[in-house]
Every structure is written in structure tokens, then in C-alpha cells.
Amino acid sequence: MPANNITRRRVLQTVGGAGVAGAVGTGTASGDDSGPSDGYIIGVDPGKSDLPAQAADQVFRRLDFGEIGEAVSGRFSEQALDALRSNPNVRYVERNGRMHAHDQTTPYGIDITDADVAIDDGDTGEGVSVAILDTGIDAQHETLESNLGEGWAATDAACESDCSGCRFGGGGSDIDECLEEWDDDNDHGTHVAGTAAAADNGTGVLGVAPEVTLHAVKVLDCCGSGSFDDIAAGIEWSADQGHDVQNMSLGGDSDSDVVTDALRYAADRGVVMIGSAGNSGECTDCVGFPARDERVVAVSATDENDELASFSSTGPEVELAAPGVDTLSSIPRDDYDEFSGTSMSAPHVAGAAATVIADGTEDREAVRAELKDAADDIGLSDEEQGAGRLNVAAAVDADGDDDDDDEDDDEEEDESVTVATEAATDVEETSATLNGEVTELDGVDEADVGFEYGNSGEELSSDVDAGTVSSEGTFDADIDGLDGGTEYEFRAVAEIDADSDSGEIRSFTTDDGDGTGDSDPVIEQFDVTEDSNPNWSRHTVDxxxxxxxxxxxxxxxxxxxxxxxxxxxxxxxxxxxxxxxHDLESRRSSVDEVRLTVVDEAGNETSETESV
Known part of the structure; x- marks a missing residue:
């Protein structure tokens, strides 16, 4: 390894050690790390961004998080700040602090996490988008270039070919030129990207998910530092592009309201977010932000012997452990090096999340659950390993031979049934048809289904059998002997040997005999507006x-x-x-129609469909 690479790595250690990243050694800094040029961020209620914008001496950025609220960063006088703090439309006033790349020293974890087994089984993350919120990604690296998609860079973090003036001395990656604004001028982002998704092209290293599409979201500058508003803007931009996974190998000791807004915004759009726990160890209850946010999967670091890394932060927020000591990965340009840090452990999990999504699990919480359920208990405490050390192959049930006994291969499939209650139909004076649907039927060939019903507000003391179903789908049963003009409640039920389920309670009102309750409801207005992109189908229905x-x-x-x-x-x-x-959105589906259905209490319904 050339001497200049060794020097650069030592510089990065020093930068991380005093930065928001919670780096090896002190792992300090927060909003107090911001200089005067970073200014303040004012969080306001939705539609109120003009309030701080007009009060600012200079506006840096406006952020819109929809119904969550808005934020404006800029320079403000003390008088303006005092007035804003007392305004009821202002949600928070915070210094525009900075975050930094988590400390790194020197990688390997594909084998120990069985990512290679998953890859050999065809689980490569193909079709999934992973955003690397970091110092950028080398735009021409031999093991990354084929996987690179569209990138973005915050203005203050845009690539520099001559990095200087870093607070703790040293500089970035000393690249000769910036090929893109999001090109990596530090090493850190390219190293993280290689662990998550280096291509399986026979060159360099192999990533956890070698066929994902990588997106460089450059929120950290060449010194490995980024402001709160830049990081929030990067999270927002990535979420708006429909990216599936965001990796954040960065952080700090103190929370940020504007970054929290951005995390909520991304979570609402189904993004799986992975964060490095921080490098403040040895310590307890010291997981950094944003990893400790409830929407982010916090990852601690282990070594090749499944021992906790001495530098790794720990705490109750840790959900998974992954290799983060001496991990080999890519650095600019067509080079490789070994770094250590929770920055290196997090992208193992980001790649694994992409693999699970490509395998068919798209709901963000379900992805999170599958990763945790599949993790290997390596004997560390919950605050050190969370659910355990990452196991990629187990998360996608990949086949493969290794030294471990595959006991789960011989276990029987879990048996379960899930049922939903649908609206009653053909409601008359003394009779009605009750409707339900078996939405999941796993591990068994059939389920007994039926309904429980009774007068509204009383126990569902009557029941009717709807027979046996052998697949997912709808079922119904007719009931009679009802009282006219009376409201009834009912729910669908299903039972198998090992499980049972009941749907939500719904109601209907029988005809009172004077002709009321017979008319169908009417759709007066049905307007569909489309706002789709290649990853999301989005429609608004008025x-x-x-x-x-x-x-x-x-x-x-x-x-x-x-x-x-x-x-x-x-x-x-x-x-x-x-x-x-109604706002509708679905990921990677080819929506061709939108349907509107209105149902009245008697079970009469009217539907209209529009092609889109």
C-alpha cells in the first residue's frame, strides 16, 4: 500500500476522533461543532416556511417534509431567533451542526455473514436501489462503476480535487479531478459502497449485494464532515427518488430535529434505513444519532472471531452486529484498503436489506424483522449484538453448504392463517349475506371459515359456518331471522389446527320494511392524479x-x-x-387502474374504475 494511503488513513482517524461520528477515542461533537457559517435551522408547521425565510439574514436551504412540517436553514440575528422561538408555528430552533464519517482504520465480512452463499444461490439484490449517504462514491471504480446510478451532492459537500483546510489537518483522497459532483474526495463513501455492493466481475472485492443499483448521496465533504441540513436534504432527496435502502455510516452524539424530520419522511415512504452505531467504545448506552432513532437499524461492529470490536458503541438501540474490523473494500481510484469502524459494519446490513427486498419482502418493517430473525446469536449481550450477527443467507433462506448444521432445513413450515372481514351484501329486512376473505394460508392445505354476529354493541353470540377453503380468497354465508331496521355487527373467523384468526368487526343495518335502505350509494366525484416515478406508482384520488x-x-x-x-x-x-x-403508492408495480368503491350500512356498494 503506497505511503500516501497510510497517511491519508491516519488523517481520517483523527478527523473521525473529534467528529460527530462518535469515532474511535472520543467520539464527540454535536451541534456545538458547528461554526458560525453553519447558522441555524428553524423547523415550522406545514406551509409556514416563509416565516423563518423572511426573518433570515441569509437563507441556505428550504426543506419540505409534507405533513410533518418544513424547515429553513440560514443565518439569523439573535433578535430574529428570539422572536422565532416564541412563535407558535415554530417547532424547533437548532444550530446547524455537522456530522462526520465514522472513524476507520482498516475489511472481509462476506464469508462470515454467508453473503457468498446467498450470492451463489442467486440472491444478489438485483433491481433494488441503495443510497450511500456519505462522502460520495468513486465515479469510475473498476468494481463499482457498473452498479452506479444517479447521484446527488449537497453544495457544501460537492467534490473537491484539492482538499485542504480540514479542521484536524490532512485532507481527503487526493483525487486528481472530480468526475461528478458526487465523486468521492475522501475514501470513506467508496469503501462503504464496496462492502454493500461491489460487483461480482472478477475484479477487486465482492460486495454483499453485487447487483443492486448504488446511488451516491454526497452529504459529507472531503474532510468527512456534513451539516445537519445537508444530511436532511440528502435523506429527503433519496426518499423522493424511491430508493429502497439508505446507508448512513455517519453520526453524532446529539440529536437533530431536522434530521429526525427527514428520517420520518423517508420512513413514511418505506425506505429501510441502516445506521452505524458509532465508535465511542468501550462504552455502554452510547449509540450515536441517527442510528439510535427508532426508524433506523443500528449496527455494532464485530471482528472475524465474532468478538465485539473494542471501539464499537453499544446500547439498547443496537439491532444487529456485523463485521467492522479490518474489512477490505474499494477506495478511489481502482484501489483497495482495510478499514475498521461501525461505518464498515453498517453497509453489510444495507446490502443484506437489499437482498431481502429483491427476494420479495418489500415492507420496511418486514425487512427489518427478517434480518433480525435470521441473525446468529454469537454469545454477546443484547446491547452489544442486538438480535445477533448478520446472516444474509438465512435471511433469504438461501441454500448452501458450510460448516454450520442447517437444522432449520428440516423443520416444518410454520402454519398460519389470516382472515379479513368484508362488507355485508344483499341486506334485506330479515336476512343478509356476510362476506370474508382468507388473505394468508401458510403451511396447511385448508382452513375452516365462518362468521360470528350479533346485535350492535352486544356480544357476537351467534355464528354461521361458511365451510372449508383450500386457498386464499373470499367466502360468504347467508343468515336470516334478523329483525328489521336493526344494526348488527359481525366478523369473519378462520381456524386451522395450529392457529386461528378473526377479522375486524363490521356492521350493517337491515331494512325497516318501509323501503329505506334499498338505494345504492352514488359516486359524485372520482378524480385521479398521478405522480409516479420508475420505482413508485403514486396516485391521489379526490x-x-x-x-x-x-x-x-x-x-x-x-x-x-x-x-x-x-x-x-x-x-x-x-x-x-x-x-x-386518498393517497395511494406501491413500489415497483405496474398500476394500470384505480378503483373507487363506496358502501352503505346496508351493504349496497357502487364502484367505478379509471385507467391510468
Whole structure:
């Protein structure tokens, strides 16, 4: 390894040691690390960004997190700050602090996490987008270039070919030129990207998920430092692009409200977020931010012997452990080196999350659960290893031979059933048809289904058998002997030998014999607006409905892909008129129709469908 690489690595250690990253040694700094030029960030209620913008001496950036709120960063006088702090529309005022790349020293973890077994089984993360929020990614690296997608850089973090003036001395990667604004001028981001997704092309190193699309989100400058608003903007931009996974090998000791806003924004859009726990060890209850945020999977670091790294932060927020000592990966340009730090452990988990998503699990919490359920207990405490050390192959049930006994291969598939209650139909004076649906039927060939029902507000003391089903789908049963003009409640039930389930309680009202309750509800307005991108199908439905009998019950909007429902939103309504808006979104589906359905209390329903 050339001497200049060794010097550069030592510089990075020093930078991380005093930075927000919680680096080896002190792992300090927070908002107090910001200089006067970083200014303040004002978080306000939705639609109120003009308030701080007009009060600012200089505006750096505006951020819009939708219903969560907005934020404005800039320079403010003390008088303006005092006035803003007392304004009821202001949610927070914080210094625009900085975060830094977590400390690194020298990698390997593909084998120990069985990522190679998953890759050999065809689980490579193909079709999934992973954003690396870091110092950038080398735009021409031999083991990364084929996987690179669109990138983004914050203005203050944009690539520099001559890095100087770092607070703790030293500089970045000393690249001769910046090929993109998001090119890596530090080494850190390229190293992280290689661990997550270096291509399986026979050159250099192999990443956990070698066929994902990598996106450089450059929020840290050549010194490995980034401001709160730049980091929040990077999270926001990535979420808006529909990226599936975000890796954040960065952090600090103190929280940031604007970064928290951004994390909420990304979580609301289904992004799986991975964060390095920090390098403040040996310590307890010292996981840094944003890793300790409840929306982020915090990752501690272990070595090749499954021992906890001496530098790794620990605490109750740790969810997984992964290799982070002497991990080999890529650095600019077409070079490689060994670094250590929780910065190196986090991208193992980011690549694994992409592998799980590509395997068919898209819900962010389900991805999180599968990674944790598959982890190997390596004998560390919960605060050190969380659920255990990452096992990629187990997370996707990949086949492969290794030294471990694959006891799970011989276990029987879990048996379970899930049922949903659908609206009653054909409701008359003394009879009705009850409807339900088996939505999941796993590990068994059939389930017994039926309904429980009774007068509204009382126990569901009556039941009716709907037979046996052998697959997922709808079922129904007719009931009679009801009282006219009476409200009833019911729910669908299903049972197998090892499990049972019941749906939510729904209601209907029988006809009172004077002709009311017979008219179908009417869709007065059904407007669909599309805001889709290659990764997300998004539609907004504005609707207005009415019912002559004054007995509206529910309104449902659905996205359809070749007739199958891929997303739905239901609103409970009442009376004779109602209106509202539904936001629908589904990931990587080819939505061709949107359907609106209104149901009244008698079970009468009306549907309309629009092609999109």
C-alpha cells in the first residue's frame, strides 16, 4: 500500500476522533461543532416556511417534509431567533451542526455473514436501489462503476480535487479531478459502497449485494464532515427518488430535529434505513444519532472471531452486529484498503436489506424483522449484538453448504392463517349475506371459515359456518331471522389446527320494511392524479359520495395491477354525503387502474374504475 494511503488513513482517524461520528477515542461533537457559517435551522408547521425565510439574514436551504412540517436553514440575528422561538408555528430552533464519517482504520465480512452463499444461490439484490449517504462514491471504480446510478451532492459537500483546510489537518483522497459532483474526495463513501455492493466481475472485492443499483448521496465533504441540513436534504432527496435502502455510516452524539424530520419522511415512504452505531467504545448506552432513532437499524461492529470490536458503541438501540474490523473494500481510484469502524459494519446490513427486498419482502418493517430473525446469536449481550450477527443467507433462506448444521432445513413450515372481514351484501329486512376473505394460508392445505354476529354493541353470540377453503380468497354465508331496521355487527373467523384468526368487526343495518335502505350509494366525484416515478406508482384520488338513505359506511380507493390490488386506503364515512382524498403508492408495480368503491350500512356498494 503506497505511503500516501497510510497517511491519508491516519488523517481520517483523527478527523473521525473529534467528529460527530462518535469515532474511535472520543467520539464527540454535536451541534456545538458547528461554526458560525453553519447558522441555524428553524423547523415550522406545514406551509409556514416563509416565516423563518423572511426573518433570515441569509437563507441556505428550504426543506419540505409534507405533513410533518418544513424547515429553513440560514443565518439569523439573535433578535430574529428570539422572536422565532416564541412563535407558535415554530417547532424547533437548532444550530446547524455537522456530522462526520465514522472513524476507520482498516475489511472481509462476506464469508462470515454467508453473503457468498446467498450470492451463489442467486440472491444478489438485483433491481433494488441503495443510497450511500456519505462522502460520495468513486465515479469510475473498476468494481463499482457498473452498479452506479444517479447521484446527488449537497453544495457544501460537492467534490473537491484539492482538499485542504480540514479542521484536524490532512485532507481527503487526493483525487486528481472530480468526475461528478458526487465523486468521492475522501475514501470513506467508496469503501462503504464496496462492502454493500461491489460487483461480482472478477475484479477487486465482492460486495454483499453485487447487483443492486448504488446511488451516491454526497452529504459529507472531503474532510468527512456534513451539516445537519445537508444530511436532511440528502435523506429527503433519496426518499423522493424511491430508493429502497439508505446507508448512513455517519453520526453524532446529539440529536437533530431536522434530521429526525427527514428520517420520518423517508420512513413514511418505506425506505429501510441502516445506521452505524458509532465508535465511542468501550462504552455502554452510547449509540450515536441517527442510528439510535427508532426508524433506523443500528449496527455494532464485530471482528472475524465474532468478538465485539473494542471501539464499537453499544446500547439498547443496537439491532444487529456485523463485521467492522479490518474489512477490505474499494477506495478511489481502482484501489483497495482495510478499514475498521461501525461505518464498515453498517453497509453489510444495507446490502443484506437489499437482498431481502429483491427476494420479495418489500415492507420496511418486514425487512427489518427478517434480518433480525435470521441473525446468529454469537454469545454477546443484547446491547452489544442486538438480535445477533448478520446472516444474509438465512435471511433469504438461501441454500448452501458450510460448516454450520442447517437444522432449520428440516423443520416444518410454520402454519398460519389470516382472515379479513368484508362488507355485508344483499341486506334485506330479515336476512343478509356476510362476506370474508382468507388473505394468508401458510403451511396447511385448508382452513375452516365462518362468521360470528350479533346485535350492535352486544356480544357476537351467534355464528354461521361458511365451510372449508383450500386457498386464499373470499367466502360468504347467508343468515336470516334478523329483525328489521336493526344494526348488527359481525366478523369473519378462520381456524386451522395450529392457529386461528378473526377479522375486524363490521356492521350493517337491515331494512325497516318501509323501503329505506334499498338505494345504492352514488359516486359524485372520482378524480385521479398521478405522480409516479420508475420505482413508485403514486396516485391521489379526490372523491365525493352520497347516499339517498343517509347511511354511508365506507369509501375505498385501490391501485390495481392486472386486476390485483397492490395498495388500498379506506375511510369510514356516515350520513348522506361525504368527500375526501386518498393517497395511494406501491413500489415497483405496474398500476394500470384505480378503483373507487363506496358502501352503505346496508351493504349496497357502487364502484367505478379509471385507467391510468
Amino acid at each position: 372523491w365525493e359520495v352520497s347516499d339517498e338513505d343517509g347511511a354511508l359506511d365506507t369509501v375505498t380507493s385501490e391501485q390495481l395491477d392486472a386486476g390485483s390490488v397492490v395498495d388500498s386506503v379506506t375511510s369510514d364515512v356516515s350520513g348522506g354525503n361525504a368527500d375526501g382524498r
